Amino acid sequence: MAMLRCPHCDGPGISTARKLYLGPAIPATCRTCGRKIGVPYIRGLLAMLPLFVATVPFVALHSWPIRALCVVLGAAGACYAYVKYVPLIQR
Numbered sequence: 001m002a003m004l005r006c007p008h009c010d011g012p013g014i015s016t017a018r019k020l021y022l023g024p025a026i027p028a029t030c031r032t033c034g035r036k037i038g039v040p041y042i043r044g045l046l047a048m049l050p051l052f053v054a055t056v057p058f059v060a061l062h063s064w065p066i067r068a069l070c071v072v073l074g075a076a077g078a079c080y081a082y083v084k085y086v087p088l089i090q091r
Helices: 041-046 049-060 064-085
Strands: 003-005 012-015 036-038
Touching: 041 064, 049 064
Parallel strands: none
Antiparallel strands: 003 012
């Protein structure tokens, strides 16, 4: 698993999987320096837009396999956006 750079020490701070559990109120601890790492509130919410957009066809469609596909694609898009476009910040 790839390690992401800590905004404090520029060392390997947290894993990509750990970043997916970060939130504005849920910081992580850097593995190198032990200081707190977080994500900005607004960018974290914006990264969840693919999941919210996927709810439109979920409500409009009546086929459960297509509904499930919408949710899976929305969640995958949200995870990708969160990892790629939400920066780590100092807490």
